Amino acid sequence: MINTEIVKRKIELLPDHPGCYLMKNKDGTIIYVGKAKSLVKRVKQYFTRPQEGKVFRMVLEVTDFDTIETDSEKESLLLEINLIQKYYPKYNIMLKDGKMYPYIALKKMGDPYLKIARNDRDKSFSYFGPFPNSGSAYRMIDLLNKIYPLRKCKNIPNRACLYYHLGQCMGPCINDISKSDNKDMISHITKFLNGDASEVKQEMTAKMRAAANDLRFEEAQEYKETLDTIENVLSSQKIMMQDHIDRDIVGYSQRDGYISILFLLYRKGVLLGKNLFVVEKFDDINSELTDYIYQFYLNHPKPKELIISEKSIADILESSLGIKVIVPSRGVKKDLLFMALENAKAGLDEHFMTARLEDDNLKLLEELGNMLNISTPLDIELYDNSHLQGTEAIGAMVKFINGVKVPSMYRKYKIRQENKRDDLASMEEVLTRRLTRLKEENSKMPDLIIVDGGMTQVEIAYNVREQLNVNVNIAGLAKNDKHETDALINGNTGEFIPLNHKSPLFFMLMRMQDEVHRFAISYHRHKREKSFFETIYDDIPGIGKKRRIQLLSAYPTLDSLKSVTLEELKQIIPEESAKLILEKRDSRK
Structure with a gap:
């Protein structure tokens, strides 16, 4: 899809060198900046391969482009970032995180005190952090000020303050504190901030027991509360590495x-x-x-x-x-x-x-109804199946009323048909059992049933509806070749309706889809724990007991593996093992 003769001619002249490319629209505005190991290979891909979503929209706008060659891939990366920061092209994404992460600063010399610092430039302080969450840094300082008799005042006053009388400050305003005492306190605080709280916990425990033995119960309770605070503050800062490297x-x-x-x-x-x-x-x-x-x-x-x-x-x-x-x-x-x-x-x-939770659900349901040419679907049921290599196959249904999930009305189904790997047969069984019961009990049918599995699942739902002669609307969520949900299927007409990935309706449908997946997987895990079974991860070279447990934690069912890429799987297992798992997965489709 080449929009202009200029683009066509420039593509023919592209070099096989690293560099950056700047895509322009009809007004000459730079709309995207990218980098490449090979400019000819990368830029050509945009116009000779089918694109979708945001990339498709960008390519439609491109009427010209410029390139800047570099000597290396490293130089192209540095140049790309500089160009993005200069032009702010609309199709480039910058990480939105302008926060400066705070440090805890400990005064090295004189009377030690703690403060929050936004950088680590002042050499008279020792720094700990940075803390991604400023609240964690403030809680840590509050705890340390309670445990150690640190100076609390920025400017030393002429007389002792309340902290001195409470025993929470050594009172450098009225006392001459020795260098050895200050050095000892700095050493203890440094150990604590580096994750070693064993000494202070032992000391607090001993003081708590002594106070309790002397019947000073209020004092003992204060020591206990301090110990609890230490555990709470340090619980999210567990030492995982013993080499103490950043x-x-x-x-x-x-x-x-x-x-x-x-x-x-x-x-x-x-x-x-x-x-x-x-x-x-x-x-x-x-x-x-x-x-x-x-x-x-x-x-x-x-x-x-x-x-x-x-x-x-x-x-x-x-x-x-x-x-x-x-x-x-x-x-x-x-x-x-x-x-x-x-x-x-x-x-x-x-x-x-959680995205777009503030949106008006009823308005979105009206939009959904209009897309499907049906009355506003206030009562929606979504269905999903789950199994791992044909074991412990289950079905699940979740219900949303007025766009809000109603867990009390969820239903679980243990698949009875023999071929547990047959997702279509499982879906047919679950829908038949559900709709038959509603019909026999003369209960209200849902306004809309949504299945997740493309046109084949929609056809199954349609056939069940016709066989049972019930009045219920059918829709499906369709995925592209990257296993990304990108369309809604009208079960009455077979029409594929594209979904805008940024629209509020898309996020509402994704929340519904995620909820039925979550419910199905949680039920499957519960059943799986009760029985010994084979999994898709068995007999894969490079997958031992530990990695198998990790894989089952991250991807517990065949359905949860459907959208996984080789690159993502390589994060936790060797590449060859990942390829074998994906081959095994694809053979089960």
Whole structure:
């Protein structure tokens, strides 16, 4: 799809060199900036391959483009970011995170005190962090000020304040505190901030018991509450690495045209928090990961070590960021990568479940009814099946009334038909059982039944309706070749209705779809725990007991594996093992 003669001629002249390309519209405005190892291969793909979604819309607008050659892929990445920041093209995505992460600063000399700092430039302080969540930093300071008799006043007054009389300050305003006492307190606080609270917990426990033995119960209760606070504050900062190195772990997940990228931030071996970004997918995954990771560290401190899953982008990130980049294949670091993947996957699911919650559900249901040419569907039922290599097959139904889920009206079905791997037969069984019961009990039929599985599932639902002679509207959610939901199927006419991935209706349908998937998977897990069974992960070289458990946690059913890409699976298992699982998955379709 080449829009102008200029574009056609320029494509023929493109060099096989790294560089950046700048797409322009009819007004000469730069609408997209990209980078490439090979300009001719990358730019040509936009106009010679079928595109969809946001990329399709961008290509339609392109009437001209410019290129800038570079000597290396690293230079093309740096140039791309500079050009994006200069022109702010409408189709480029910048990570929206302008926050400056706070540090906890501890005064090194004189009377020690703690404060929140926005950078680590003042050499008279020791710094701990940065903390992705400022609330965590403030809670930590409050706790330390309660445990240790630190100076609390910014400017030392002429007389003792309330903190001195409460025993929470040594009173440098009226006492001459020795250097050794200050040094000792700084040492204890540093150990605590580095994750070692064993000494203070032992001391607090001893004081609590002594107070209780002396019948000073109120004082004992205060020590107990302090111990509880220590546990609560440190529970989210569990030490996972014993080498105390600053490192970040990056995991990602993708679905339905969106990508989630998650950063786990470890400082001195302590997990301080996470950062999640959900953006609309535009380029290939490796190119987008490179861009977003580089963008992140333009505004945030770099760690000494970065752990990622993609070998293909490790070198360019290492050279452009100037830090060590590791792609682990086993061990603790691989486990951390899996934790990042699970958090990214959960974050993306949460995005779809919570996005646009403020929208008017009734208005969206009216829009849905108009699209399907039916009355506003206030009572909607969604159906899904779940099994893993044909074991413990189940069906599930969830109900939404006025756009709100009604869990008390959900239903579970244990599949009775013999071929548990046959999703169509399972769907036919579940719908037949559900609609037959409603008919026999003379109960109200739903306004709309939505099935997830494309035209074949819609045809099954249509046939069940006709055989039972019941009055119920049918619709289906259709996926593209990337297993991304992109259309609504009218079960009465067979019409495919494209869905806008940014529309409020799309997000409402995704919330409904996610809810039936969640309910089906939770029921399947419950049944699975009660029996020994074979899984799709069995007999795969490189998949031992530990990895099998991880895979079952992240992708518990065949349905949850449907949209998984090789790149995503490679984050937690070797590439060859991932290929075998996907081959096995595809053979079950």
